[in-house]
Amino acid sequence: MDYTITALPGDGIGPEVVAEAIKVLHAVGARYGHTFTIREALIGGIAIDQTGTALPEATVAACQDCDAVLLGAVGGPKWDDPNAKVRPEQGLLGIRKALGLYANLRPVTLHPLLLDASPLRPERLVDVDLLVVRELTGGIYFGEKRREQDAQGEWASDLCVYTQAEVERIVRLAAGLARQRHGHLTLVDKANVLETSRLWRSIATRIMREEFSDLQYDWMLVDACAMHLLRRPSDFDVIVTENMFGDILTDEASMLAGSMGMLPSASLGSGKMGLYEPIHGSAPDIAGQGKANPLATILSTALLLRYSLGLEQEARAVEAAVSAVLEAGIVTGDIARGEQRAHSTVEVGSAVASRI
Numbered sequence: 620m621d622y623t624i625t626a627l628p629g630d631g632i633g634p635e636v637v638a639e640a641i642k643v644l645h646a647v648g649a650r651y652g653h654t655f656t657i658r659e660a661l662i663g664g665i666a667i668d669q670t671g672t673a674l675p676e677a678t679v680a681a682c683q684d685c686d687a688v689l690l691g692a693v694g695g696p697k698w699d700d701p702n703a704k705v706r707p708e709q710g711l712l713g714i715r716k717a718l719g720l721y722a723n724l725r726p727v728t729l730h731p732l733l734l735d736a737s738p739l740r741p742e743r744l745v746d747v748d749l750l751v752v753r754e755l756t757g758g759i760y761f762g763e764k765r766r767e768q769d770a771q772g773e774w775a776s777d778l779c780v781y782t783q784a785e786v787e788r789i790v791r792l793a794a795g796l797a798r799q800r801h802g803h804l805t806l807v808d809k810a811n812v813l814e815t816s817r818l819w820r821s822i823a824t825r826i827m828r829e830e831f832s833d834l835q836y837d838w839m840l841v842d843a844c845a846m847h848l849l850r851r852p853s854d855f856d857v858i859v860t861e862n863m864f865g866d867i868l869t870d871e872a873s874m875l876a877g878s879m880g881m882l883p884s885a886s887l888g889s890g891k892m893g894l895y896e897p898i899h900g901s902a903p904d905i906a907g908q909g910k911a912n913p914l915a916t917i918l919s920t921a922l923l924l925r926y927s928l929g930l931e932q933e934a935r936a937v938e939a940a941v942s943a944v945l946e947a948g949i950v951t952g953d954i955a956r957g958e959q960r961a962h963s964t965v966e967v968g969s970a971v972a973s974r975i
């Protein structure tokens with residue numbers, strides 16, 4: 620089969636890790652008889668530099684006319700002026716919204732060989748296998764933003780809004796995934812303080828009782844969840860939560876897997892089209908040095924093959940090749956341990972591609 624993939628490398632380490640993921644996709648194509656046509660488009664800081672906007676119309680059009688989107692990361696110090704009107708991150712939020720990708724799936728698993736790469740004690744990490752379902756197109760990241768001056772000085776506000784329909788669709792999706800996994804859903808919020816969280820609670824309680832009575836579910840406040848993720852991470856199955864909480868909790872959860880460079884993600888909407896990206900950012904501290912771990916992006920292509928293209932065998936081949944590379948000790952510095960040499964981004968990507 621022929622597939623068209625839009626690649627949005629973005630900024631910092633984005634182009635470095637996306638190049639390796641594309642290398643792996645082509646290896647999958649060669650092995651299984653598919654053609655992946657890769658069309659590159661601009662997003663983020665590089666798009667601001669070249670076009671004046673973080674999300675050019677041509678990029679949206681390219682993403683609307685393909686089978687799936689593969690994204691690196693956006694942002695960096697060059698565009699970090701707090702008074703800037705145009706910011707790279709607007710490109711990322713904008714493309715998620717434009718494509719209607721309301722559900723961000725962030726699986727957290729730990730390869731046994733990376734037990735030592737995590738700052739947690741190995742016995743805490745046994746059987747860690749959780750999935751965070753993060754609402755992606757609502758909440759405080761998308762609410763009205765204000766920055767004003769009055770007699771007392773400056774003030775600013777970010778509005779957090781959730782509608783019934785937004786909560787219903789993400790809870791249904793997460794509960795459906797819990798049903799396919801171990802049947803346990805943890806709903807994370809801050810209902811002791813936030814009205815949006817109380818709306819989530821009442822809607823989700825109704826949906827769980829009426830439509831998912833076969834599942835176990837519980838509620839957890841987000842601050843406690845941050846603690847339990849470290850104290851008893853293997854107790855979680857599926858976590859569903861709003862946009863900002865999911866963003867923060869998954870950076871924390873990445874340390875269960877050993878590195879930010881290990882966690883992939885899939886952003887899905889109502890159709891087959893999806894956007895696939897590592898959970899990490901553009902890592903300006905290591906950009907351009909060949910140090911970035913490409914495995915999160917490569918594992919994101921496995922999700923792309925699975926969810927958007929329906930190629931389960933090929934997705935498993937990518938995941939197996941990643942495991943084989945870890946077992947061969949071909950790893951970047953973020954997860955290298957003991958005597959292991961820190962390999963470059965390109966060496967790791969090539970090692971995965973050659974094992975497909």
Ligand SMILES: NC(=O)C1=CN([C@@H]2O[C@H](COP(=O)(O)OP(=O)(O)OC[C@H]3O[C@@H](n4cnc5c(N)ncnc54)[C@H](O)[C@@H]3O)[C@@H](O)[C@H]2O)C=CC1
Nearest residue numbers: 692693694695879880899900901902903904905911912953
């Ligand atoms: N999805 C996206 O495009 C995201 C963009 N950002 C943007 O990225 C820029 C940098 O943000 P930070 O807070 O530094 O977060 P970051 O995720 O880029 O980096 C945090 C730390 O993790 C390390 N790291 C991240 N990815 C890695 C990889 N693949 N291999 C090895 N080490 C890795 C970095 O070197 C850094 O020490 C900011 O402009 C931010 O807005 C941040 C998060 C997500």
Ligand SMILES: CC(C)CC(=O)C(=O)O
Nearest residue numbers: 708711712760866898899
């Ligand atoms: C612009 C941010 C919301 C990006 C981010 O941190 C993420 O999606 O994980």
Ligand SMILES: [Mg+2]
Nearest residue numbers: 866867870898
């Ligand atoms: Mg984040």
